[in-house]
Structure formats: C-alpha cells, structure tokens
Amino acid sequence: MPVMRVLALVTLLATSVAAASEPALASFAQLPADPAPPELVRDSHYWISNEDHLELFHDSVKDKGGIYLGVGSDQNYLLGAWARAELFVLMDFDQSIVDLHRIYRVVFLAAETPQEFLRLWRRESRPELRRLIEEGYPDRKERAGALRALGTARGAVERRLDRVVEQMAKASLPCFLVDAAEYAHIRRLYQENKVFMVRGDLTARRTVSAVGQAAAQAGKKVGVLYLSNAEQYFPYDAQYRNNIRALPLDESSVVVRTSGQRGISHVKGTYYHYNTQSGSSFVAWLADAKTRDVRAMLRYAPDTGKARGLSRLDTGPTEAREALKQKLLEKRAKQRGRQSSRTRRSEVRR
Numbered sequence: 405m406p407v408m409r410v411l412a413l414v415t416l417l418a419t420s421v422a423a424a425s426e427p428a429l430a431s432f433a434q435l436p437a438d439p440a441p442p443e444l445v446r447d448s449h450y451w452i453s454n455e456d457h458l459e460l461f462h463d464s465v466k467d468k469g470g471i472y473l474g475v476g477s478d479q480n481y482l483l484g485a486w487a488r489a490e491l492f493v494l495m496d497f498d499q500s501i502v503d504l505h506r507i508y509r510v511v512f513l514a515a516e517t518p519q520e521f522l523r524l525w526r527r528e529s530r531p532e533l534r535r536l537i538e539e540g541y542p543d544r545k546e547r548a549g550a551l552r553a554l555g556t557a558r559g560a561v562e563r564r565l566d567r568v569v570e571q572m573a574k575a576s577l578p579c580f581l582v583d584a585a586e587y588a589h590i591r592r593l594y595q596e597n598k599v600f601m602v603r604g605d606l607t608a609r610r611t612v613s614a615v616g617q618a619a620a621q622a623g624k625k626v627g628v629l630y631l632s633n634a635e636q637y638f639p640y641d642a643q644y645r646n647n648i649r650a651l652p653l654d655e656s657s658v659v660v661r662t663s664g665q666r667g668i669s670h671v672k673g674t675y676y677h678y679n680t681q682s683g684s685s686f687v688a689w690l691a692d693a694k695t696r697d698v699r700a701m702l703r704y705a706p707d708t709g710k711a712r713g714l715s716r717l718d719t720g721p722t723e724a725r726e727a728l729k730q731k732l733l734e735k736r737a738k739q740r741g742r743q744s745s746r747t748r749r750s751e752v753r754r
Contacts, residue, residue, distance in 0.1 A: 431618035432600045438608035442495050445637060448725065449500045451557040452564035454582030455632070457671050457678060459575035461660045462486055462728075464680040468658055469620055470627030473651070475606065475634055476500055478564055481508070482572075482579065483585040483660065487628045491614055492593060495604030503549035504557055505601040507533070511750040512552075512594045516588040518580065523552045525562045526676040530554070545571025591698060606634055607644050625652040626683065631661040633676065635698035645690045655718075664697045671713035679705055681717040688720035704728050 423479040428731045458479055472489035474480040477497050484492055494505050514536050515521040524533050537554060541547035565581055572579035593599050604611030619626065630652065638644065653659075664678040670677050679702055689695045704724040705715035717724065 413560050419529075428622045429491070429622050431600065431614075432491065433597070435493070435602045435604075435614050435618065436610040437603040438497065438605040438611045440499060440603065441605065444498055445674035449498055449556070451501070451504060451553075451560045452477055453632070455479060455662050455676060455678075456567075456571060456674060457676070457711075458568075458613075459572065459577050460671070460678045460711060461680065462575075462577055464658050464705050464716075465628050467629035467655070470625045470657070471615075471652075472628045472630070473615060473626055474628070474630030474632075476632045477504055478561065478631070480630060482568065483628060484631055485573040485580040486578070487606045487672055488589060489593070489649050491598040492590075492600065492623065492724060494599065495611055497603065497605040497608075499549065502603050503546075503553040504561075505599075506541065506546060506550040507537060507554055507557075509594055509599065509601075512591045513540070515591075518584065520583055521587065521645065522565060522581060525558065525565060525753045527559070527562070530558060533558070534639060553619060557598045604685070606631070606647065607638050607641065609643060611632060616647075616652065619652050621718055625654060626657050629653065629657065629659045629686075631659065633662045633664055635661060636663050636665050639697045640690060640695055645660055648690055649687060651683075653687055654746065655682050655684040657683030659683060659686045661698070663698060663702060665702075667699060668702050668705075668716075669707065669713045674713070676713070677702065678711075678714045679714075679717065681705070685720060689717075690715070692721040 453476055461483060465483050468487040469490055470491060472480070472484040473486055473492055473493045473495070474483065477496075480492065480494055484605055494502075496502055511521055511524045512535065533550065534554065537550045538547060541550060569579060569581050572582070578586050578667075580590055590599075602611055604615075606612060631665055659681040661679050661681075663679065664670075664675045665677075668677045689701050695701050701717070701721075702715065704721070704725070704727075705717040708714050708716045719727070
C-alpha cells in the first residue's frame with residue numbers, strides 16, 4: 405500500500421479517536437454491550453441483507469436527520485445516507501456483524517470515492533483490506549474479530565454490494581455505492597467518529613436504553629429506527645416495550661421494518677412485507693396491552709397503494725382498529741348489495 409495512503413488512514417483514525425472526546429458524543433462512545441445470545445437465529449450469521457426492495461423505504465426515511473439506529477449490516481448505509489443522519493448507532497445481537505461493521509469503517513476511511521470503496525471489497529484487494537484492518541485496530545480482540553469476518557463474509561458482501569447498485573439503478577434512486585454525495589455523507593460521519601457500533605439486543609436491558617439516555621444527553625431525537633425483520637422472532641414483552649419507550653421517538657421519527665410472517669401481504673415474488681410507521685404511532689401501539697407482537701399490529705397497517713406489500717401506519721390502535729372495522733363493514737355491505745342485485749336479476753328472468 406502506498407505510504408501516503410497509510411499516513412492518511414492513520415491521520416483519519418487519530419481524528420476519529422479525538423472526536424470521541426466531544427462531550428455530546430461521549431455517552432455514545434461508551435454504549436454498553438448486551439450479553440451474547442445463547443444461540444443465533446437458524447445458527448447463521450446474516451452478513452448481508454436479503455431485503456431486495458429497500459427502495460420502498462426511500463420516501464419515508466429521506467432527510468429525516470437525527471440519530472439513525474439500526475440492526476443488521478449493509479442496508480443501514482443505504483437508508484442512513486438517504487436519511488442524512490447526524491450519527492449512526494449500528495447494533496446487532498450477533499458480534500460477528502459488529503465485527504463486519506469494523507471492516508466497513510476502515511474501508512470508508514481509506515476510500516475517497518464509491519468506486520474505490522467497491523474496489524477494496526474485491527477479491528484481488530483482500531491483502532490490502534487485511535492490512536487496513538491490521539493498521540486500523542491496535543486492540544487485538546477487535547482486530548481478530550474483523551479479520552475473522554473478512555475471511556468469511558468478504559465474497560458475500562462483494563456480491564451484495566453489486567446487487568444493491570443494480571437494484572437502485574433500476575429504481576432510479578441515489579445510492580452510496582455510486583452517488584458521490586451519498587457516499588461522502590457516510591464517510592464524513594466515520595471521519596468525525598459519529599458512527600457507533602455495539603453488540604445490542606432489542607429485547608435486552610442495556611444497549612437500547614443506553615442509546616435513549618445518550619440521545620437525551622446530546623439533545624437529539626431518533627430520526628430513523630430500522631428494525632429489519634427482527635421483531636418476528638420475539639413477542640412484545642415488557643422489556644422490549646420499555647426499551648422503545650426509552651428512545652426519543654415522535655411523530656416526525658420513522659420506524660422501518662420488514663416481516664416474513666404469514667397473514668400479511670408480501671411484495672410480489674419476495675419473502676417480505678415492508679412497513680413504515682411514525683415513531684409516535686409505534687409508542688402508542690406498545691402502550692396497548694392487546695398488541696402482543698408485530699403481526700398483531702401490522703394487520704391494521706393500511707396498504708399505501710404504491711406497491712402490494714408496502715404499508716404505512718401513523719395512527720394509534722383505537723383509530724386503526726376502528727378504521728379496519730369500518731372498511732370491513734363497507735366491504736360486506738357491497739357484497740350484500742351485489743348479491744341482492746344478482747337475486748333481483750334472477751327473479752326478473754323467471
């Protein structure tokens with residue numbers, strides 16, 4: 405690797421460490437990790453997203469600003485750039501995904517352009533990327549985790565990033581992997597040490613509540629809360645409700661999620677339903693004891709009309725349930741009307 409690039413990376417890493425001392429960000433830099441889960445879902449590391457219609461979230465997250473809090477891997481950079489987030493909190497209960505984000509960090513810091521970013525993920529760049537990790541993480545545990553993730557995930561990440569480029573081009577939407585402004589936004593956040601990664605469990609006691617406390621101390625709200633399809637694997641118990649209530653969510657915040665559960669519409673040819681919801685609506689639903697899990701809530705989320713399998717929920721449970729009740733009554737009235745009309749026509753023919 406050229407000496408100038410090494411020096412530039414060392415300078416950026418030093419700048420990042422210095423930025424962590426900013427009083428407003430100190431609490432984010434010290435977010436506590438939740439305990440590792442006893443087992444992983446399907447005993448698998450989800451190195452890449454399989455949500456292939458993230459363009460459906462673009463209009464809802466665009467320019468939300470504030471804190472971007474999300475689970476998972478690559479999808480966070482696409483959504484967070486669209487949102488123009490002020491800072492990222494990237495969490496996952498799988499430590500290997502946190503280790504993968506550490507690789508993303510050194511790549512963003514080293515690559516000045518989206519093209520260079522993509523090049524560093526190519527197979528032929530693996531020795532160079534390995535050196536970036538070794539130089540970027542003096543802590544042996546962090547370095548070892550990132551190197552393990554590199555050995556397992558690099559090929560999948562390369563293919564996924566190429567696929568995202570194709571998908572966003574087809575949707576005619578900007579993408580951090582192509583668009584210079586989108587890319588520069590994320591890179592700047594890394595340069596300023598405003599991207600925080602932590603092993604966090606949405607249903608555990610430490611991390612999410614600590615994010616809420618850090619946000620309050622910094623005087624910031626959550627602009628985007630990205631949950632992927634995590635909620636389909638657990639009920640809305642007291643701890644989860646408390647965790648979400650601890651976050652500064654309001655009517656201008658947006659919650660974005662997917663679900664592969666039955667009983668709700670899915671985007672044609674895919675495993676997922678895509679949903680967006682205002683922060684205030686989510687808080688209201690979590691205050692309702694009848695809302696025991698995400699499917700119990702999504703069945704009341706009206707379709708947006710933009711695409712089958714894309715819903716939007718901005719109301720609380722009482723209003724949403726009444727709206728669905730009225731819709732069903734209207735549907736039954738129309739069915740009775742059509743049946744009566746057929747009966748009359750049959751009688752006339754006799």
